[in-house]
Structures are given as C-alpha cells and as structure tokens.
Amino acid sequence: MKLSSKALLALAISSITATAYAxxxxxxxxxxxxxxxxxxxxAKGxxxxxxxxxxxxxxxSHESKYRxxxxxxxxxxETRTDRNRTNWVQGTILNASSGxxxxxxxxxxxxxVYNALVLDRSKRDIKGGSNRTLADSNGDAVDQWSKxxxxxxxxxxxxxxxxxxxxNFSSGIVDTIGNRALPSSFEGVSFNSEEFSNLSFQGGxxxxxxxxxxQSLSKFRSEYGNGVETDKVSTLGVNYQPLKSLKTSFFAANVKDFWNQYYFGATHELGDAQQLGLTTGFNYYKTVDEGKKEMGEIDNxxxxxxxGLTHQAHSLTFAYQQVNGNEYFDYLHETNGIYLANSLTSDFNGPNEKSFQIAYAINMAEYGVPGLKFNAYSARGWDIDGTHYTGNNGRAKFAYDGIQSQDxxxxxxxxxxxxxxxxxxxxxxTTVRATYVEHRGSEFQSxxxxxxxxxVTTIPFNIL
Structure with missing residues (x-):
C-alpha cells in the first residue's frame, strides 16, 4: 500500500484542486x-x-490496523504482532546551490545533504521501519544517518x-515524492527546455x-509488483498551454523490461471563483508490457x-476514476508518478476498479485568518476483479501474485x-499539518x- 502525500497531507482533493481567482x-x-x-x-555569476x-x-505518524x-x-x-505502528523522525535538508x-x-x-534523526527508536513501535524509519537487519532503528x-x-x-x-525531476510518470521526513531523488541525466512562451519540453x-x-542508491522497481528490479528509466514529454485557461501535458516513459507508459493530463478553468468557478481535471495513463516482460503481460x-466548484473560501470537488485492465495500475516505487484524482491512502488502482470521491475544503483567509485551511473527503471503490489475470509470462511466480482472489x-x-x-x-x-485518515477494505482488497x-511540521531556513 502506498501512503500518498496527496491524501495524508490531504491537499490533493483531486489531481487539480480549484483555487480562488480575482x-x-x-x-x-x-x-x-x-x-x-x-x-x-x-545570470549573475x-x-x-x-x-x-x-x-x-x-x-x-501513528497507525492502527483493525478487522x-x-x-x-x-x-x-520470535515474530510478534500487534495492531499499532508509530514512526517519528526529524528530517533536515541543507542545500548549497551556486548561481x-x-x-x-x-x-x-x-x-x-539529507540527515535523519530518529525520535522514536522502539523496535516495537517502528515495526521494522518499512519506508518510514531506517532500520537494520535486526529491525532496530538507525538512530541517525546522512547521505x-x-x-x-x-x-x-x-x-x-x-x-x-x-x-529532482517532476512529471506525470517520474516524479520526486516528498511525503516522508525526507524526499526521494534520482540519479541520471535530464533536460528542461522553455524556449517558447507556452510550450516546454522535459526528458531524462x-x-x-x-x-x-x-542511505544507498537502489535500482527501480514497481509499487505493486513482485520486487523485480530494473536499472534504466527513460522519459520524454511536453507541457503545452493552448488557452489561458487550459494547460496540458503529455509524457511517455520506457521502463526497461517492465513497460512502456504514456500519460496525458489536462486542466481547464472556467468562471470567477468569487462568484462560482469550475476547475476540470483529466488524467489518463496507458501501460503496456515491454522487452523481457519482467512484470508479466500488461495492457492497462x-x-x-x-x-471542482469554488465559491470564495469554499471548494467542492467530485472525482471519478476507472481502471481498465486485469492487473493493478502500477507505477515506479519511490516516485509520485501517479497523478490520478483518487490516489489517496489507497491508490484506488485495483484491477478493473471504479471509484468516486467527494471532497470539501475551506480557506480561512477569506475570513481573516490567512494560512489556515481545513478539508475533508470521502472515497469509495468497487467492482475490483482480478480473476481474469494471467499475466505471469510463464514464470513460476505471478508479477501481481494474489490478485486472482480479488473478485x-x-x-x-x-x-x-x-x-x-x-x-x-x-x-x-513554516507549515504545520495534521491529518486523520481511515481506510476500510473488504476481505481480499489489498x-x-x-x-x-x-x-508534520516543516520549517524552511536561509543561511546565505
């Protein structure tokens, strides 16, 4: 399960959230x-x-499982179990950048330089750390580390x-993710070209x-797959704004021996948010297997x-999402390469899944308290069906093993x-953010x- 920053920071009510315009x-x-x-x-020098x-x-973060x-x-x-897990880390970034x-x-x-100081070091609390607290092979927290x-x-x-x-790199397929004490980053070569007024190109x-x-670098793997790795990800895309109210982007990526993935996104704004504004967001992904098909056969x-409707301080958003494919909609682990509206604590990305979300947000700046915001949302997913999945490509272990039980x-x-x-x-x-999320799944929902x-409290600082 991927705990997305868009949910737990609870600001991404959808991939596009309506904001106020004068x-x-x-x-x-x-x-x-x-x-x-x-x-x-x-350039200044x-x-x-x-x-x-x-x-x-x-x-x-404090989590509790139930049911x-x-x-x-x-x-x-001995292996011991309980319902709770707590992680508490202080992450600091010191950035030196020339002109x-x-x-x-x-x-x-x-x-x-990234540094992490673990504030809760209890083995029982961190439960091996997962992708929250760095732990050694015995499950003990690494008290402090840097890279x-x-x-x-x-x-x-x-x-x-x-x-x-x-x-750092940001696109609809390969994107730095920052929903922990420290963010991810990528090793490679990239470019960004903004030679035109409303047209830019990116690749890497x-x-x-x-x-x-x-602390160390890792090969890429998928978020929902069987742990197989790849050591080459190539991506290329364009951002284009044909209207002042319409922004679009198109990206393609080749993940060696995993898949070819294509992304299209569009955002359109209409009306006056002081009266009534409408923001429409559309996101689409096409994923097909490639090369050695290490993730099995994919056609998704x-x-x-x-x-999103906005009236002054208030916004109300409705989002529908659908997966057409007998496997998960998948993306690269340690990236935020999922710009779907219903990517929340759950990504709502099961095989053939349909989901709907309704969300409300209020910006208290309209009532004389700038910087204060509240929001709430509810999302439901249904019709998850993995019974037709056969994409193991002749391997002993299915790429998405266990998905067949989801009916x-x-x-x-x-x-x-x-x-x-x-x-x-x-x-x-400085920002302070508090969130509470509850997710409830049926017996075989993943x-x-x-x-x-x-x-989460984040404090920026400048030395020079």
Whole structure:
C-alpha cells in the first residue's frame, strides 16, 4: 500500500484542486512564440548568486490496523504482532546551490545533504521501519544517518538546462515524492527546455533512485509488483498551454523490461471563483508490457476526471476514476508518478476498479485568518476483479501474485485535515499539518483496514 502525500497531507482533493481567482478565467487562445527573455543572459555569476539554506521537518505518524489486521516485528528471534505502528523522525535538508556562470553556456552546481534523526527508536513501535524509519537487519532503528540527497552539475544555454547527477525531476510518470521526513531523488541525466512562451519540453534517463528512507542508491522497481528490479528509466514529454485557461501535458516513459507508459493530463478553468468557478481535471495513463516482460503481460488503461466548484473560501470537488485492465495500475516505487484524482491512502488502482470521491475544503483567509485551511473527503471503490489475470509470462511466480482472489472487492476511505502556514516573522512559511485518515477494505482488497494520524511540521531556513 502506498501512503500518498496527496491524501495524508490531504491537499490533493483531486489531481487539480480549484483555487480562488480575482477575475474570471480567460478563454483566450495563447499563440506560440519564442520566449521574450533568455534566463542565461540574466545570470549573475557562480559565486554572486550562491545560496545556502534548506528545511527541517518533524514527521510523526501513528497507525492502527483493525478487522484482524496486524503489524509484525522480531524480538528475541520470535515474530510478534500487534495492531499499532508509530514512526517519528526529524528530517533536515541543507542545500548549497551556486548561481550560473555568465556567458553563452552557464554552469551551476547543486549539493544537498539529507540527515535523519530518529525520535522514536522502539523496535516495537517502528515495526521494522518499512519506508518510514531506517532500520537494520535486526529491525532496530538507525538512530541517525546522512547521505547526499542531491549532487549535480547543470549546464544552461538560453532557456534550456541540462542536469547530470543526483537530482529532482517532476512529471506525470517520474516524479520526486516528498511525503516522508525526507524526499526521494534520482540519479541520471535530464533536460528542461522553455524556449517558447507556452510550450516546454522535459526528458531524462535515470538508472538509480535515492529512496526516502535509505542511505544507498537502489535500482527501480514497481509499487505493486513482485520486487523485480530494473536499472534504466527513460522519459520524454511536453507541457503545452493552448488557452489561458487550459494547460496540458503529455509524457511517455520506457521502463526497461517492465513497460512502456504514456500519460496525458489536462486542466481547464472556467468562471470567477468569487462568484462560482469550475476547475476540470483529466488524467489518463496507458501501460503496456515491454522487452523481457519482467512484470508479466500488461495492457492497462486508467483515467480520472475531477470537477471542482469554488465559491470564495469554499471548494467542492467530485472525482471519478476507472481502471481498465486485469492487473493493478502500477507505477515506479519511490516516485509520485501517479497523478490520478483518487490516489489517496489507497491508490484506488485495483484491477478493473471504479471509484468516486467527494471532497470539501475551506480557506480561512477569506475570513481573516490567512494560512489556515481545513478539508475533508470521502472515497469509495468497487467492482475490483482480478480473476481474469494471467499475466505471469510463464514464470513460476505471478508479477501481481494474489490478485486472482480479488473478485468483487470494495473499499472506502475518509479523511480530514487542517494546516497552517505562518505568514510573517522569522519562521515565515513554516507549515504545520495534521491529518486523520481511515481506510476500510473488504476481505481480499489489498490495502486492508487501517487508521492513521499524522502530524508534520516543516520549517524552511536561509543561511546565505
């Protein structure tokens, strides 16, 4: 089960959440022209634009399983179980970034050190750590550890940047995930080109991922598969804004010997949120097996459609999602490459699953308390059917072993959240976020029945 930041931070009511606008959204056509300025021509220099800063995050989570579900851990050579798991970690990022050198070709470097300090070190509490607390082979917490989270060199010509090394990357298929004390990052080469006014291009080739709760680099694997690994992920895409009110993106990715995956996303805004605004979000993924078919045979079409109504401080969102395929809709582990509207504590991505979500959010800035927000949501999934899955490609172990028992499974999820961001003072932009989520699944639904309370405080800081 993937605990998505979009749910547990409870801000992604859908892949697109309506926000307040002072004026009606314009439906004007946006012509494609060359960018008016060159970012490289405005470079200040390698030393002159140097920055040193970062963030520190206090990340606390308490989970409870019910309906017979338990967590397990080892003690004195015996396996012990109970319903609860607690993880409490302080994650700090110290980022040093130079400016771009001046000239036709600018050069820049970026290095970020990630440090984790474990505040709850009880073996019984952390239950082996999972992807929350780093633990050794005996299940004991590693009290404190550090690593290079980012280490790259960047080259820029005009408005096009090439980055080589350990880096962040964001797209609908390969995306850094930051819903733990520390985020993930990727090792490889990427580019970002913004030479046109409303058209940009992105791409990259990555061979390793730096996980959220590990010191070393790892090969890529899928979120829901059988643990098989691959060491090459290639992706290429375009972002295009044909109207002032319409933004689109299209990305394709080849995950060597796993699959080819294609993503299309669109967001459209209509009306005036001070009166009534409508935000429509559409996300679509096509996944087909490729190469050695290490994940078995895959032919999967998955989409979500969300409609968000906004009136001043209030927003109400409805989202429908559907999986067309006899396997999970899957994506790469340690990435946030799932932009579906109903990716919550559960991803609602079972074979042939349909799901619906309704969510409400309020921004208290309209009532004189800027930075304070509340939200609540409810989602249900049904018609999960894995009985037709045969995609083992002749292997002894099925890629999605156990999915065949899912016949008419269903589940539901509820969540509430509150957040506050400081608006001024020495701790300006510090955020405090509290969320409570409850998920309840039928007998063979893969996510089970679990409750979680999470409290996260993030403090940014600047040294230079």
């Amino acid at each position: 004026e009606p959204a314009s439906q004007d056509f946006v012509p494609t022209t060359l960018a008016g300025t060159s970012a490289q021509s405005e 390698f030393i002159e634009d140097f920055t040193l800063g970062g963030t520190t995050r206090n990340w606390y 017979g579900g338990t967590f397990s851990y080892q003690k004195h050579g 771009f050198t001046q000239g036709t070709v600018g050069v820049k470097t970026e290095v970020a 290079l989270g980012l280490a790259n060199v960047q080259f820029r010509v005009s408005n096009t940047t090439l980055t080589a090394g350990r880096q 080739v990555f061979d390793r991922v730096s996980p959220r709760t590990e 079409d998955t989409f979500s459609l969300s409609l 008419g499974e269903k589940h539901q999820e509820y969540g509430v959240g509150a957040s506050y961001a400081l608006q001024s003072g020495p701790l300006k932009a 996510d089970g029945s679990i409750k979680e309370f999470r409290l």
